[in-house]
Amino acid sequence: MNEITIIKPDDWHLHFRDQDMLLETVPATARCFERAVVMPNLVPPVTTAELALSYKERILAARPAGSTFTPLMTIYLTDKTSVEDIQDAKKAGVLAAKMYPAGATTNSDSGVNSLESLYPVFEALAENDMLLLIHGEVTQKHIDIFDREKEFIDQHMVNIVKRVPNLKVVFEHITTKDAADFVLNAREGVAATITPQHLLLNRNDMLDGGVRPHNYCLPILKRSTHQEALRAVVKSGSPKFFLGTDSAPHARHRKESDCGCAGCYSAWSALELYTQVFDELDALDKLEGFASLYGADFYGLPRNTEVVTLVREAWDVPESIALPSGEPIVPFFAGKSVSWKIKT
Ligand code: OTD
Ligand code: ZN
């Protein structure tokens, strides 16, 4: 197959950032995604309906002329989030709440310290037909960074899913066989997003032959057996797994540093790279479900109606992109060849 046409995809997890940066990130995503679930880890975080609504306006203002791209807003849970905050968010059209264990990833310092006290909030999400999106890693410093996702499943995920049986939960950006198996065996109403980097790479791609800061993201790349498990699960076509790029830009000097930031800016190539992965897996027939159908179905939103066509044609991801601030950023897969291209 040299050409594939699918319903226009959505990105169920990404980071647009704010201000000037939106002029780069919003058009880059709107070029091929119709909707995107926007993560709330700004500084300060988007913790209320009011903040989410004003952020949404800034995103809409950064769309290219004529674009129908729609941001889907989330709020950030903290130890202080109340049931009333959830009700207000519902009224404002916010779809989901994002839970970061405090310190788990970029700008998560205001995240949750005591999960136990948040159960009334989880109940309120379920009652209001909103989703709980989880960064599923423990943050205990004595736990090995490669084991933090599995520990989170054992310490927390199992309980959350059990104790709030009607809550829809998305286990975001899963990276391990443990997480894939957990989701496969979980009750209805539990799903996961998977990033392009965790399908394409393993920890050798970050550490073998030299440290590659542009492949450093959280949750960290795992060993190849986990990568293979993620590839197997998307190849299976299970509707519990869908597209979430976790595109997360940082200026080059913030990545190439003695304490570099985590995040891969994949918006420029994500859809093409997912297509490449499904092609490698001889599973192009499963791409549309993963990219365009299962996420909308899980969120209870209508499927898109437009289509996008990809053609088998090699192109190189740019080595560097200039941000609106003038600073350079190195996109994910920079300088590498991608085998599929969006037909315009
Ligand atoms: N991971 N970087 C960021 C967020 C994600 O955990 C995530 O969702 C970021 O820069 O905001 C990253 O590596
Ligand atoms: Zn995360």
Ligand code: ZN
């Ligand atoms: Zn993210």
